[in-house]
Amino acid sequence: MSTLGTVGIKEVAQRAGVSPGTVSNVLNRPERVAVATRARVQQAIRELGFVRNGSAATLRAGQSRAIGLVVLDVGNPFFVEVARGVEDVVSDRDHAVILCNSGESPGREARNLRVLAEQRVRGVLITPADEDLSMLEGLRDRGVAVVLVDHPATGDLCSVSVDDVAGGDLAVTHLLDRGAERLAYVTGPLGIRQCVERRKGARRALRNAGLPARALEDVVVPEMNAGGGALAAEKLLAGGVPDAIFCANDLLALGVLRALAQAGVRVPDDVALIGYDDIEFSSAAAVPLSSIRQPTYQLGKIATELLLEECDDPSGHAHQQIMFQPELVVRESSR
Amino acid sequence: MSTLGTVGIKEVAQRAGVSPGTVSNVLNRPERVAVATRARVQQAIRELGFVRNGSAATLRAGQSRAIGLVVLDVGNPFFVEVARGVEDVVSDRDHAVILCNSGESPGREARNLRVLAEQRVRGVLITPADEDLSMLEGLRDRGVAVVLVDHPATGDLCSVSVDDVAGGDLAVTHLLDRGAERLAYVTGPLGIRQCVERRKGARRALRNAGLPARALEDVVVPEMNAGGGALAAEKLLAGGVPDAIFCANDLLALGVLRALAQAGVRVPDDVALIGYDDIEFSSAAAVPLSSIRQPTYQLGKIATELLLEECDDPSGHAHQQIMFQPELVVRESSR
């Protein structure tokens, strides 16, 4: 029944018979305080139910013990897996992660970034929603470390990504090997880099096979989730179903798969299908989904290590661009 | 290339030729400032790249414009959907959501709660990881509003939940109707209330059908995800597969389904299967999954409305316990 936060470091100090400075020390550098004193202070903290005021600490310190993680879609298992990687690294170092969702919208992304800046996070991990990185450079110039996730940087920023051109090539080469001649590429907004790069790879595969670019029809939908996939399938059904469909991620592919099934189109007999990301659900789908696998957890883990390294030593830090290679996983949907 | 946060409200004030108080007003109550002055200040803010220091604001105000959301598993689409409901309500009111993951672990939950308390959030939405709510009552006594999500409260707290006993009953009654005689209940840790309640409902269904409690075998696994499901399936395969399996959530069921398929056990011919939550993937599974549907998005939405109501008027607020009824969705896996 005690009333609000009347209990500050001062009350604790009084109760333990020490000065506020000493309490601060047991909170932040316990080793510098005599064992007996420390114990007394800790007991006072417990008895009073004292909770440190993070805002005051952050204000004083100039920065918080938190980093921001901005993803395109928290509902996408790909990003959940990335977040696991981030979390695992960060929790070892007693930092907090503020998870933000841009929903692929540059506007929401900007708002997220503003909140993170206001919170004075030490750094930001982000999968940008478009190619305009000026805001991120602004952040960096303000002293906030920035690492791009699943998006290669161009030199003045760290990044951890996967070769999306290679992935698109892998997927379409596979479909062509299987005999496809008329293909579709189901994708989210072409403002999203991954979507463009994967298409670039797809077209390269076409060229290498001696086929014209028009053998691959683009189907663009506004959101990269199952709903978007269903929408794409509708368009495809209306315009004539191709031999093979390459989807820019697995969520889209799952949506396509379901809508196709409802329309009586069989996968892979009538049309072959391949997704991207190899999320866990893909292998459990009605027709197990072929996909392009990426080292997702590693992406989060390594990005975070890079970020913390930059935070700890901003001057002596050299920006790195790390790029992984994706891998083809063939399952029933394109067998 | 400007150096760190040297630019505060003071510099902005100077540049705009007004006092710091006025800048604060355009930031927080723009309507109280003359249009011309406001414009001048906003321009100064833009030119200087000023970003309000949230810690200072929070420190001064005594509380932040944020609420905490603590879920059992961010990887579970059920909670992602809840979070969508929360987000939609909160963003209308210009608050931020700090999303935390307890991973079903009381220890992690406690740490999350400590961080939220340190951040001086206005309120906390939480699906508790166990029955010990003392920490939450502590928070509430400290002036932080608390609403339980997917967990009924007992009177001194708000809650929004779904009748899990009814859900368990629904699921098992359905399996019995279909002719099952030997059943299994695949569940996460029995410290989790939902798991216990759903079992209670399952047993009630058994009783109503005149069957003994031992007709339902418990299979407890440590995590309520696909991995846990696979583990459960292994145990089941070793001990003799029952007629029907009820899983405490869809992730478990999906894991069971896959493992069973690999072992050559057919669903629903050899064994019927039903999950819980009706996540989107369930209908797209290899065998579309029967499930118990809950008003997930509503859970998040209404919980947040309750929370904000309590924040805005702590004294004149009467705690409410809202309970929804679940719904049976029959698909291929138990047809």
Add this chain to the structure above:
DNA sequence: CTGTTAGCGCATTCAG
């Protein structure tokens, strides 16, 4: 409508 002022609670000097 705008300016002035006094802390919010803590961490960090620098002495002792």
Add this chain to the structure above:
DNA sequence: CTGAATGCGCTAACAG
């Protein structure tokens, strides 16, 4: 190893 003093940047209350 401990204590006293100072101010981080901002908001709210009040004065003008």
